[in-house]
Amino acid sequence: MTFIDAVVSVWEINRERTLALIGELRGESDPQAAISWQPGAGRAHIGWQLTHIAVTEELFAKERLIENKAGFADLVARFGKESKPDSNVPSLDEIVETLSATREHLLETVRSLSDDDLQTIPAGLQPRGWTVQKALQIISWHEAHHHGQAHITLNLFRNK
Secondary structure, rough: OHHHHHHHHHHHHHHHHHHHHHHHHOOOOHHHHHHOOOOOOOOOHHHHHHHHHHHHHHHHHHOOOOOOOOHHHHHHHHHHHOOOOOOOOOOHHHHHHHHHHHHHHHHHHHOOHHHOOOOOHHHHHOOOOOOOHHHHHHHHHHHHHHHHHHHHHHHHHOOO
16 A cells, blocks of 8 residues: 555545534534534634635645646635635535535545655645645644534534
């Protein structure tokens, strides 16, 4: 198994857990209220956390690992790094569709790489000084991190 294969298998587990959380959200009496609730003024709601996972994968797939232009420009602006959560929260179906599309873009890009590329620093990662290998590891951590934030926000929502 190559390093890339191993990382992709971890991404699959991470995504299974994220989709299981979305399944839990669908079971709420008002799923849209649950994903829109903010634990404090200006704090990220579940919809932001989940959509942020998707747009970050799009950015890595299209701009950071290769030199291209990311899609979903409106979502990238609203849910990208350092964006401010707004009250226009996508539905769970829209979130799942975005997660699926951006993951496919990421997999297309990663499948074009080989383990020989792991120690290179693509132009889109030069400001961070990250190699391809480190970026692939960060992508795995990133979903788990924001899944955890979404999960704790759901717990807070349920106990408000």
